[in-house]
Amino acid sequence: MAHKASFEPARGARGEASRTQSVSVDVIGPLGRVLRDLTLDVSGVRREWTILRCGEAMLRVRNDGRVELRRAGALVGAARCALPLDIDANSGVVSARGDDEVVVSWGSRVTLVVRATRSLKNGEAFADLDDGFALDFSMDDWQYGHTTAEIVVELAPSGNWFGGAHQMRSHWPLENGCWEIGPQMPFDNGPNGLNTLVSTHWVTSKGVAVVADPDTPYFHVGLNAPKATWFDGFMSKRTFGVGIQNATRQILPFHAREREGDGLLRLQARNSFRKGYGPFSMNHPLVGWVSPKHINATRRHMRVALCANANVKVATMNVLRTLPKPSSAPPKEVFRAPIWTTWAKMKTNVSQRKVLDFAQEIQDNGMVGSVIEIDDKWQSNYGDLEFDLKKFPNPTAMVDKLHEMGFKVTLWVMPFIAEDTNAYRDGKDKGYFVDSNARTGFFKWWQSPPVVALDVTNPEAVKWFCDNLRSLQERHGIDGFKFDAGEPCFLPRRFVTHMPLGHPAEYTRAWVNNVASQFELAEVRSGHNSTGNASLVRMGDRFSEWGIENGLGSLIPTLLTSGVMGYPFCLPDIIGGNAYFGKHPDGELMVRWAQANALMPAMQFSLTPWTSGVVAKEMTAAALKMRDQFVDSLIHFSEQAALSLEPICRPLWWLDPEDSETFMIADQFAIGEDVIVAPVVCQGASHRAVYLTAGEWRDIADPDVVYQGGRWIEDFSAPLGKLPIFVRNRA
Template sequence: MADRHQTVTIEKQWLQRVAVVVPLLSAFLYLSFIMLFGPCTMSLPGFKVTGDLDFRFTTYGGEPLLSGHFDFGHPRPDSMDFGKTMIDRMDYCPSEKEYNTGCIEEEHNQRIRVTYETTTLAECYHIVREGLRCPSQEVKDCFDMSGAHWYGGYESFSQPWPLEKAQLATSVYMSADVGIHGHSVGGVLERLFFSSKGVGIFVSQDSPLYVSLNPLGDHRLCLSAKYDDGRYRSVAGAPPTLNYTICHATNARTIFEYMSERFIPRPQEIPDTKLFTHPKWSTWAMFNKDITQQKVLDFAANITKFKLPAAQLEIDDMWSAKYGDLDFDLEKFPDPTGMVKQLNKMGFRVTLWTHPFMSLDSKAFLEAAENHYAVGTRGSQNPALVRWWNGKMAALLDVTNPAAVLWYLERLEALKNKYNISSFKFDAGEAMFVPETPETYSFMQNPGVYSKGWAELAHQSDPNRRRQEVRVAWNTQSLPIFTRVFDRWTAWESEEGGLQTVIPITLTLGLLGYPFVLPDMIGGNAYGDASFSQGAFPDKELFVRWLQACALLPALQFSVSPWIYDNEVIAITQKYVKLHESYAPTIINLAREAITTGRPIIRPLWWIDPQDEVALTISSQFLLGDDVMVAPVMVKGARRRDVYVTLGKWKDLLRDQVITGPTWLREYEVHLDELPVFERIV
């Protein structure tokens, strides 16, 4: 093996000298040279660069790791003459003399600085590409995702797994409501991507990041940085910087654990253990906005009538008269104090739905406008008016303003004290709801700052018992609260945001550092008809298969109720609620483990054997920790499925037999009331 600290000198008549360190670092510097000077071809140990600016990383043994194209902001040179004209504008950062660092610069265009480092687990290159022209300048690097499987990134509507199956047009890398913008990034995202070949990419939070992913079916992941004077504003007119780190380790699990340790905060605690043990009940899919005090009480009575756990009951949309006014609508809820007292007596904790919006006709809007508690528009003293899914224009709470956050929290606390409310469901919080040219109390360098502020506010509302939930996350892995999967549609197919997305989303959130995943409501949201008279609720089979898919996930959430079907569905529901309760101690132990290790509770099948090419692509099975494997039926009408048993000896709990993996169980029979579960024999 070549000495990693060998110094390589590239000699050309116009190149005086450049200090480089290992073959891969040499490649980066020579790549920069190519981009500045025009076409030529050079091969180095571990790297090859051609005149069209294509590159390839390889291991020392020659195995391909990552390839792509570096964009230097110029047309590709058609002749050596074009390249030579660039020479006169170029210099080699003479002040850069750090060990293991190389730098190259084209005057008035870009500067590239590369720093190499190595540890026992990985070797990394930290790349800083600085624009030198103007704020609107774009600096862009693209990577070919071919030849590997990719993970991480973001939540999405259809959540393809692995990530290379996804498509994302070039856009600001920020969270959005995928119910409104179906093909955008969802409410949970991080600037972390990694591959089955052990390559990890992490982009610094201070880069004004745009991302595209396979937009034309070209298998390219492109990262670019630019200021647009809207979502990203330059400070003092500075040009953009694309600041990222590429690391390489042995496989997907090794690079995940390395990148997680280095770039992802750990949870500080875990949520309330009752949320891992007993189901949460929501009024949303069952009643939508047509909710009243009597319907809530009847809902709770049916839960206990059918011998299902009385745990946490969440009153969703339209419990208040005006959006933003945090008090009950007394026409719909004539005695909220008595209602909550009765629910408590039945064994329920009561939580309420809340959000950062304030209707123009609400008291909250007037108070927020007077005290500058709402996000503004640049150049105006008035609150910005934003549109959200409830249609009307509204003001948006400024979560960067400590006084506004305190005002909101005090109102939540008053609500808790007045009615004995236990906690809250924090909806929305995506960066897309912030105006394109916002005026906020504190400067938001990154659109994700809004989502982070909303999640932190949610945590502050119930910091000790931790019974709340959020649906947005960005750099908030340390918060010990549940992150809810965005609303799922009542459908089977992933393209329709249905059941088949539940496992891939849960896996993705776990790999992004959010182990406390609250799957959306069993059966989906039943959108289309609040009364269910036209069959908007899931059919019996979809409800049962959805329940089974969620049974061994970190938490259960019901809204559509099993008693609207038949006695068989009620019995199946009771069965899987008890199954979840039986695994709750395991789930809670894994949650506590996440505090120290950062490992997800729900793990992909490749976790045990990251070299297994089949396991790397399985999207309909998962591991609970290392010792439980689950293979729910996810296809309409299916009573058989192929089950992939990964490395090790496993006991099939349905058939009471031992299976040695890796192997396929073809046409494995699964009746409607059955869930294939396998426990590893150690």
């Protein structure tokens, strides 16, 4: 046993220094883990720290529910449990269970259990994480109202933050935005700005990984949430909308320059989805839904792992190696040449003649393609997986011709079925569709009429749907499918599924894992804990704008976030955007978008570059030729990603995770370790600042010049025709 006595300043919950008399007895376990440190502050309040170790990480747990995460003696993270207002935080009683577990109890009502991850059994959540600690904060439901078990993590001690979700307004790092507290699930432009791809882990520039249980019931998250003003009480009531409603909605999250954030990552296990009252209330289709798995639960659990790793790259791989891995990468052809979709060019006005003319137009203009994707309204009716023979009189002949021209052919499908269809009549009495215990199973989506949703938790419904897709393939030679939607916001109010769900995002997971994963050539746009799927994962529909508000400026932050979340096979939506709300890209935006996308994992066109003029056409063609020089590397890294989930396109901090200059860079990315891409994403710019990490680098357009890395190149010339690319000098 080791004994020590000291008198030292200690840090309170807000980081303020206070005189505390530390008269402590440290109990050393058989593996050297310090277990107990008692202090009294000058007012006589008892502060009891209990210390756990796991690998290189140390966690100090205090009797008031506060924890401090350290590595090599340095503070890298701080968090606390949000206790009910009627509980005295300092009344917590600390007990140690062996060398790897600590329990803090506030009576029987509220408990915090902390365990070193290395002590967890195989199969337990967080068991495979290194240098970490699993926190289980739980409390009894309050019989008279809403209950939330919340773990609050301070942002500042951990540095810059990455991961979590795609957002409509794409912030990199995340603390540049003010992410309002809302449901953590995939949305199509959610009420607080969340979009189609969502995870439950975050990493930081100081090597911290925060991992929440993806199956947390009624899980809500906020990060640097805006502090409410009197104005917010009137103007910040958030509502989910579809289609044209999004034209007038504010694009969220706010930028931190616009609002004051709370400086916290708030992780909440609630006992329901509620609209709430006052500023930042959230109205969405899941309000009022009750999880059948948790309907009789009387206690809330917020389970979170906190890891202190060597750096941000190690922290990211610490999490990624625990996630499901795909069996392979997507087919090589989708990396070698762009996908061409009918959507932005034709919207729903597709036909056999237009598709064939489109393919010929592509080739006549000297462009190449891997896939022609036939989008919305090829079907006779929504949900009937049959061609509309008025628009497509001979689909087999059309597909044969496209194959002859060198294109594979995919079709747009979604899990929606309209009422006046053969599919609905066939499946309604067999339990193939999601039901509702409040109304009929029909709901509004971005088209009309209202639809029901395929019950992807029902194995018979999945087989029926996939058999119909395979029938299309066999009869007409279709090569694959674009699996659209899948977000739980497109379900009926108070929905009921064949297999009970613990969280609505499980619907997304089932759409991806049960349906899309059955097809080799596929793309999806939604995801939640579905990293084991080999499909391309498309960004949500981009607007034909310049900024980070879902325009060109959002591409690189969203690409990098995809990689941090474990989705390396990123398809960055349509080059030039979708031309929604009457906004079309001009030649400059089209060229800069094609350049930015040129060295990303996959490319997709719909709006044609030649429509913007000869210069746009020639410069877009030049960007494609530039891609040809690197496509073998993209394929190589895609195959590696299938094994490890290591991103194909990486943040600059991946090359040098100790270089603090890299943490804020949101408009450059790396391919592997030896290529840095620095597109121009600002309107009218012909120069930009470029950061090169340590080492020597050459501009591929001027290889005789060697640049020393670890510094900025200010005012680098990048006229409209140039995509700045630097390769490491290995000579």
